[in-house]
Amino acid sequence: MDNTSEQKTENQEKKKIVRGPRLNQKLKIMYLMKILLEETDEDHDLTLNEIVEKLKAYNVTAERKSLYSDIENLRTFGLDIIGMQYGKTYHYKVASRQFQLVELKLLVDAVQSSRFITEKKSDELIAKLESYASKYEAKKLARQVNVNGRVKTMNERIYYSVDKIHEALNEESQIKFQYFTWTADKKMELKHGGAYYSVSPWALCWDDEKYYLVGYDNREYKIKHFRVDKMADVSVVYEEREGKEEFSKMQMSEYTNRLFGMFDGNLETVTLLCENHAANVIIDRFGTDIPLMKTDAEHFTVRVRVSVSKLFLSWIMAIPGVKIVAPERTVDMMKSEIKRLQEMYL
Structure with missing residues (x-):
């Protein structure tokens, strides 16, 4: 390298050294906002001298007079900065934020x-x-919620799946995806040999701590739901959605209420005979609008529209003082389920 090139490189390095602090100085008000947001709150404040020292850590110099102006500009910008005088010293803090x-x-x-x-x-x-x-x-x-034994999903791609589903919902388009299940050796196994499902998405819903896609199956011509965390390789198919007529006839809240754990079953109007103490559980599940008809001093009856699945029958079994009384086919299903359980444990 000749002397001219060496001198040029040296000058460029010197410019870089000078440019750093100068750039930081131009960002003084941004660093001031950062310091106030990170270092102050309703119970903690800073004096101007303390702010000056903290700015030095960012290679920023500041005079008290310029800080008064910067603080006022931040207030105009919308930052809720309060100044309080203790003796002869002013203290500053951010009193409120976007989130409490x-x-x-x-x-x-x-x-x-x-x-x-x-x-x-x-x-x-x-x-x-x-x-x-x-x-x-x-x-x-930084605290731990008491969720002992809570199983977290293992599908890291779920966020991209949700994003694709929202895109399809916004574009009123179809999607395709693969669907998997877990095997006994804890491996993912694609259903139907890895064939892609073709679905017209109409809603995303949350049930029993799981995310579900509710859509119209383009091949089976009916409304179905799918666990989003079990969907793989989701992509948008820019074709018009199907199933509009079917979805116009239903309300999503009614659809999710009648399913237990999002398990499908025959849709039935089921009559339950309940002891009075069970009212709390019934109302928690079906809402306050459902009529509770008094039978006697200790009982009431209620009619619910649900998909009768084994999970629904298990839910009934788990509530003391609740009995299915109609229709007869649902009563028979309960008897068969009880018999099956008895035989398992004999």
């Missing part, structure tokens, strides 16, 4: 306890939620 701490705690709890979200994604989402709090409040978010 109690709201962040609820969101963290929901993410942490959700089976739908993988462990890895839970950690990522909680870290992002912590960024909406000060460093002191973030410590309060």
